[in-house]
Amino acid sequence: MRFLPQLSLHGPFGSLTVSEEDEGLVALDWGWGGDQQQTDLLRRAREQLHAYFDRELREFDLPLAPQGSAFQRAAWRAFGSVAFGSTCTCLELGSRCGIDPRALGRARSLNPLPILIPSHRLVGPRRPRAFIPEGTADTARFLIDLERNP
Numbered sequence: 001m002r003f004l005p006q007l008s009l010h011g012p013f014g015s016l017t018v019s020e021e022d023e024g025l026v027a028l029d030w031g032w033g034g035d036q037q038q039t040d041l042l043r044r045a046r047e048q049l050h051a052y053f054d055r056e057l058r059e060f061d062l063p064l065a066p067q068g069s070a071f072q073r074a075a076w077r078a079f080g081s082v083a084f085g086s087t088c089t090c091l092e093l094g095s096r097c098g099i100d101p102r103a104l105g106r107a108r109s110l111n112p113l114p115i116l117i118p119s120h121r122l123v124g125p126r127r128p129r130a131f132i133p134e135g136t137a138d139t140a141r142f143l144i145d146l147e148r149n150p
Contacts, residue, residue, distance in 0.1 A: 003035050004019045004020060004021050004026065004027075005019070005020045005021075005035075005037040005039050005042060006018060006019040006020070006027075006033040006035060006036065006037065006042070007033070007036055007037065007038060007039075007043070007045070007046055008031075008032045008033045008036060009046045009049060009050065011049065011053060012053050012142065013138075013139050013142060014030060014031075015030070015032040016028060016029070016030060016031075016049065016115075017029045017030075017031060017032060017033035018042055018045045018046065018049070019033070020039055020041050020042055020045075021065065022065065023041060023063060023065075024041075024063045024064060024065025025041065025045055025062055025063065025064050025065060025113060026065050026066060026067055026112060026113075027112045027113065028112070028113045028114055028115060028116055041062070041063070044062060045062055045116075048060050048061070048062060049115070052115070052146075053146070055146065055150050058084045058147075059084065060116055062116065064113055064116060064117065066111075066112045066113050066117065067112060068107075068110065068112070071103065071107070072107045072110060074099070075099060075103065075104050075107035075108070076107060076111060076113075076117045078093055078097045078099060078104070079093075079108070079117050079118055079119050079121065079122065080118060081093075081096075081097070082118060082121040082122070084118075084147050085144075085147040085148045086121060087121050087122070087123045087144060088121065088122065088123070089101075089122065089123060089124070089125045090102070090104040090105045090108070090122055090125075091125060093122065104122070105122075108122055115143065118143075120139075120140040120143040120144060121144070121147075123144075
């Protein structure tokens, strides 16, 4: 079994671990990773995540390499089109990008790089309840509030 380089950090709602493969970020997971390595990319990711949580960064400048189907990668790129501090529903984003909203919802649940690929900006159609894989609705609301209240 091959272990990916990973580096953990303390976030405002618990520990996060970022993983790298072939000079691209492939995962952001909740919890503290067991195999810590400090590559240049992982240090940059940790620094940028801290700056984001401190309201000093609005856009990440990191090479993302999420593993998924061509459709999933297209959907994850579409999530990035939702502006910092904004939210939209899967229906709105699907209409704008020509992607089935239900398929967007499924891709959202498989997002391997939450926060970096901003799935927290997608909210439910009836009430402002956002979604973030592995996190909670409270985590997503925290991220939306963080972006809306600089």
